[in-house]
Amino acid sequence: xxxxxxxxxxxxxxxxxxxxxxxxxxxxxxxxxxxxxxxxxxxxxxxxxxxxxxxxxxxxxxxxxxxxxxxxxxxxxxxxxxxxxxxxxxxxxxxxxxxxxxxxxxxxxxxxx
Numbered sequence: 001x002x003x004x005x006x007x008x009x010x011x012x013x014x015x016x017x018x019x020x021x022x023x024x025x026x027x028x029x030x031x032x033x034x035x036x037x038x039x040x041x042x043x044x045x046x047x048x049x050x051x052x053x054x055x056x057x058x059x060x061x062x063x064x065x066x067x068x069x070x071x072x073x074x075x076x077x078x079x080x081x082x083x084x085x086x087x088x089x090x091x092x093x094x095x096x097x098x099x100x101x102x103x104x105x106x107x108x109x110x111x112x113x
Contacts, residue, residue, distance in 0.1 A: 006048050006112065015100075017093040027109070029078050029090075034061050034094065035073065047113055060098035067097045089090040 010016065015096050021027050024041070031039055036058045039050045063071060072091060101107055 009048075009110075015097070017097060019090055019093075024111075026079055027111075030075070030091075033075060033078065044110075049110050050113050051111045053109040055109060056105065057066075058107075059102045060107070061094060062098045062102065063094055065095065 019030075021030070031037070031053075036055060038052050039055070039058075041053055043051050061067075061071070069089075071094070072088060075081070075091060076083055076087070
């Protein structure tokens with residue numbers, strides 16, 4: 001029910017994190033970089049969200065600052081993105097949120113249209 005409106009989604013899941021990617025191939029590359037392999041997308045028939053990926057069977061990496069910095073440099077290399085504060089902030093949740101998110105029973109990535 002929370003997927004009916006973006007505002008409802010945000011209200012229902014205040015701990016969510018937005019990541020801006022150019023396409024699904026970048027998402028797949030990011031999944032691979034953080035150790036999530038062979039994940040299957042599931043389609044949604046929703047005016048706001050087109051599909052989702054269930055990460056519940058995977059643990060997100062719990063990175064130190066140094067580990068994150070190395071991962072970030074790898075991300076820039078494989079994605080050909082610019083090194084700037086927006087891009088850095090796009091992935092910073094991997095330092096601050098992974099430990100708590102790994103304790104949750106369900107973890108999803110939802111693609112907004």
